[in-house]
Amino acid sequence: EVQLVESGGGLVQPGGSLRLSCAASGFIFDYYEMNWVRQAPGKGLEWVSYISSSGSTIYYADSVKGRFTISRDNAKNSLYLQINSLRAEDTAVYYCARDSSGFVDWGQGTLVTVSS
Amino acid sequence: QSVLTQPPSASGTPGQRVTISCSGSSSDIGSNIVNWYQQLPGAAPKLLTYSNNQRPSGVPDRFSGSKSGTSASLAISGLQSEDEAAYYCAAWDDSLNAYVFGTGTKVTVL
Secondary structure, three states: EEEEEOOOOOOEEOOOOOEEEEEEEEEOHHEEEEEEEEOOOOOOOEEEEEOOOOOOEEEEEEOOOOOEEEEEHHOEEEEEEEEOOHHHHOOOOEEEEEOOOEEEEEEOOOOEEOOO | EEEEEOOOEEEOOOOOOOEEEEEEOOOOOOOOOEEEEEOOOOOOOOOEEEOOOEEOOOOOOOEEEEEOOEEEEEEEEEHHHHHHHEEEEEEEEEOEEEEEEOOOOEEEEE
C-alpha cells in the first residue's frame, strides 16, 4: 500500500522558515516524480513545486520561486520542501503527491500557519 | 500564475447527469493532457481521471473526462450523494513550466 506522510508543519512568524518532509513507502520511490501542492484555508488547490525522479529537474510556482526549495533523498525515500521568508499568504495545508500520469497518491497534508 | 477556469458550483438531484467545464489556453490544455481531481470535505484530493479520459482503477465509470481544443469537461452520470465534493481540473502549462489547477467546482446533490 502506498503511503505518503507529511510532517514539519506548524506555527511560524512572518519571515521565518520551516522544512517540510514527506516520508514515502509502498512503492519504489526513486522511480517517481514528486510534487508539493498546497491549499489555503477555504481555497482551491495550488501547485507549488515538482522534482524529477533523480532530482535533476525542478520547477516552482512563481509565487514561491526564490523562497522555497524542493529536494529528495532517494536513499531515505523522502521528499522535502524548505520554505523560507514565509508570508501570511503561505498559510496552507501542504500535500506531497506522487506523480504518474497525474497525482495518483497524496499524503494527508501538514498545516503551515504564518502569523505573528 | 494562471489558472484554469471552472464554474464555482454545480448541482443536481440523485440520478441526474452533471457536467463541469474547464477552460484553459493553448499552452496548457491545448498542449497537454488534462487530469481531474475530487476532494471530499476534509480529505486530501484524489485523482479521478487522467490523460484526458482515463480512469484509475477503482473509480466508477459514472465519471468521465473529455477534452477538445483548449477546454475540458468532467461528466458525472447517475449522480449520488457521495459525489458531493469539490472537483478540480489540472494540466501542465508549457509557457510557465508549471502545473496549473482549475479554480474548482463545488458539486451539490440536492
